[in-house]
């Protein structure tokens with residue numbers, strides 16, 4: 001099978017796949033078709049991932065950290081969350097950095113053509129160890145639900161061996177930031193050629209649509225007929241669950257809830273844009289119009305209103321009305337603290353507030369999906 005791919009490309013590439021899109025592509029080959037839709041995501045999770053990658057690239061390359069508050073503003077994310085994630089990413093990297101020599105390459109753009117497919121990708125960190133004849137690749141994973149990323153790792157290694165043909169092995173390390181764990185796997189050149197040949201058969205020769213929960217990661221979904229049918233069957237699962245209480249297939253119900261949540265959010269935005277385009281009023285044809293109305297909302301500004309409020313309701317009642325936003329407070333404290341002492345300033349403040357009983361900590365339960373066991377098969 002590896003005759004389809006060898007170290008010299010023979011057939012010009014007609015399709016291309018990015019290593020980071022590989023898990024989705026293997027589930028649904030149609031997801032890599034070029035339909036003119038930009039392959040970018042602007043979700044808060046994607047922005048957090050980009051920010052952590054930027055912080056880490058700078059830290060590894062220049063050995064100094066970008067300021068979390070500035071980066072949080074740049075990517076419009078929470079500074080505290082970014083600080084937490086980038087600290088974890090750094091601690092994981094510190095554990096593994098010994099494999100990457102004194103001067104590793106960061107953000108290495110790679111491409112390799114074979115069997116009519118162009119593989120592309122950017123390695124977060126890479127290093128060729130001549131003595132071991134091994135190229136090491138490191139990837140920071142920042143999502144909760146990074147599913148099965150074995151094919152992604154193989155793609156990075158396949159690309160890395162294209163850059164270092166003298167290497168006999170490629171060693172992939174994933175730093176799973178949120179779970180605070182790393183996964184290691186080593187491949188030989190022959191294994192990766194076999195794998196790439198299977199990928200070419202799946203993506204170039206077989207192709208086809210395959211809808212499922214993975215569609216949520218696909219930029220084609222809003223124009224994809226297969227996705228629309230999948231949304232229809234997800235609605236049927238929800239309707240069934242309403243009659244039958246919770247289903248005996250909880251995985252299907254969970255996936256259906258996520259699909260319908262996203263679809264409803266998208267449909268609401270699309271409808272709003274449609275009404276906006278028609279001057280803010282749309283006849284529903286049943287005696288009602290859908291109207292975009294301006295509403296006034298007033299906020300009480302604590303600074304200028306403080307004396308009036310104290311005089312009118314007194315400090316005890318006022319304390320019940322006032323809520324201090326922790327993330328904004330932390331941002332201000334960090335902004336005012338010198339570089340290198342921002343985290344310590346927040347910790348000091350929280351300790352002082354806690355000492356006077358001003359910190360009310362409670363626990364909440366979030367429903368999130370995580371893997372049952374770590375498995376990176378060859």
Ligand code: SF4
Nearest residue numbers: 028211215218221224
């Ligand atoms: S939306 Fe789903 S079915 Fe359609 S191309 Fe994307 S992954 Fe495939």
